[in-house]
Amino acid sequence: MSRGAFITLEGIEGAGKSTVALWLCTWLRSRGLSVRQTREPGGTELAERVRRIVLERGSERVSAEAETLLMFAARAIHLDNLVRPALAAGEWVVSDRFTDATRAYQGGGRGVDVTWIDALAARVHGDLTPMCTLLLDLPVRLGLSRARARRGEEDRFEAETEAFFERVRAEYLALARREPQRIRLIDASAPVAAVQEQVAAALHPWLTCAGARS
Ligand code: Z5A
Secondary structure (H helix, E strand, O other): OOOOEEEEEEEOOOOOHHHHHHHHHHHHHOOOOOEEEEEOOOOOHHHHHHHHHHHOOOOOOOOHHHHHHHHHHHHHHHHHHHHHHHHHOOOEEEEEOOHHHHHHHHHHHOOOOHHHHHHHHHHHHOOOOOOEEEEEEOOHHHHHHHHHHHOOOOOOOOOOOHHHHHHHHHHHHHHHHHOOOOEEEEEOOOOHHHHHHHHHHHHHHHHHHOOOOO
8 A cells, every 4th residue: 555645736716726636636546546635625524514604705704813713623624534534544635725725815815924824734734744735826817717707606715806816826936935845836827738747747756756657
């Protein structure tokens, strides 16, 4: 049995994370790996309920701090009930978003103190960092136009301004500069096949280590 590995996908809205996640899981399975596809906020029945709370546009105010705590509450549930057990069983876990999203959206986008976010991260998953994070980067206008072409009713994030998503993107890029070994930048403005090629190349060293089929 291969050792488990934790891969996360990040990016602004419409970057193509869901599209990549689906392809990536199939591609990894075709290499003989056991793979779990999941997402944040959510991933388990209870964490998906927290997701609905945090995304819905209700009449009550949800402060940036409350939003941050809800993200970490969902994350703690997700980690205990899905991510850690799957990794312990030797599975590869592919998560559509993780704590970098909190740094980018709540930190960069909403101005929440990043040292507080880091303290919450240390408390909730100090011992667990993704092996590799694929940051799907593209201009905000392109991401929003892709997302808007496909969208139903807007959630609390989808209703945000272009300036908000520019701050989120800038924070993601700053994170990638800080941790270039873990966070691999993918040009998500490219066609789907070219994005898949970049993802495969970024993961190649880890697949070789895991002894996966080529
Ligand atoms: N959030 C947060 O604030 N803090 C946190 O800690 C966490 C999350 C964990 C829900 O996340 C919200 O939660 C999110 C941040 C916040 N809000 N926003 N924005 P989500 O990941 O579930 O929601 P999302 O970012 O809105 O996902 P999305 O819109 O589904 O985006 P995507 O997964 O990156 O895109 P996609 O569905 O794969 O692609 C979008 C469209 O583009 C679709 O029609 C595709 O067919 C098309 N596409 C995809 N790739 C391509 C390429 N390469 N070329 C052309 N067209 C493409």
